[in-house]
Amino acid sequence: MSNMNEAKSLYDRLGGIYGIAGAVDDLVDRLYTNENANKNPAVRHFHEQGGEAGFKFLVTAWSVQETGGPKIYPGRDMRESHAHLKVDHDEFDNVYTAIKQTLFQVGVPKQERDEFMAIIESYRSMVVAPENQAA
Numbered sequence: 497m498s499n500m501n502e503a504k505s506l507y508d509r510l511g512g513i514y515g516i517a518g519a520v521d522d523l524v525d526r527l528y529t530n531e532n533a534n535k536n537p538a539v540r541h542f543h544e545q546g547g548e549a550g551f552k553f554l555v556t557a558w559s560v561q562e563t564g565g566p567k568i569y570p571g572r573d574m575r576e577s578h579a580h581l582k583v584d585h586d587e588f589d590n591v592y593t594a595i596k597q598t599l600f601q602v603g604v605p606k607q608e609r610d611e612f613m614a615i616i617e618s619y620r621s622m623v624v625a626p627e628n629q630a631a
C-alpha cells in the first residue's frame with residue numbers, strides 16, 4: 497500500500513457518508529427554496545409537502561451508491577421518479593448548477609467536483625421528460 501490515493505473511490509474522496517450527507521444537507525435546503533425550481537408546479541407541490549429529511553436520505557444514498565460506496569439506495573430509478581415532473585433542459589441545468597455550487601461551497605476539490613458533475617450529466621436523458629428531450 498505505497499500509494500493509498502491511487503485506488504480511492506470518488507465516494508472515499510468525497511469524505512464517505514459524512515462528506516456526502518453534509519453536501520446533500522446543504523443542497524436540499526437550497527433546492528427547497530429555489531425560486532426557479534419552484535416555478536415547476538409539480539416540483540413546488542413536492543416541496544410544499546415537507547419531507548426534507550426523507551428526501552435528503554434518498555439523495556444521500558443515491559450519491560453514495562453512484563460514487564462507488566456501498567449499494568444502499570432504496571429509491572426508484574431516475575426515469576421513474578422524475579417522469580411526472582415533466583422536467584425540461586433549463587430546469588435540469590438549474591439543478592445542475594445548484595449541485596455544482598454546493599460542492600464548491602462545502603469545499604470539494606475541482607477533480608472530485610468534475611467527476612461528480614459528470615455522473616449528474618450522465619443522467620440528464622433519464623431526468624428530462626421524453627417530450628422535452630429535443631433541445
Ligand code: HEM
Pocket residue numbers: 533536538539542543554555558570571572573577578581583587588589591592616617619620623
Ligand atoms: C441527475 C440529476 C438528479 C438526481 C441525481 C436526482 C435524484 C433524485 C432522487 C434520488 C430522488 C428520489 C427518488 C425516489 O423517491 O425514489 C428524486 C426525486 C425527485 N427529484 Fe430529482 N434528481 C435529479 C434531478 C432533478 C431535477 C432536475 C429536478 C427538478 C427540476 C428534480 C426534482 C425532484 C423531485 C421534485 C423529486 C420527488 C418526486 C416525487 O417523489 O414526487 N430532480 N430525485
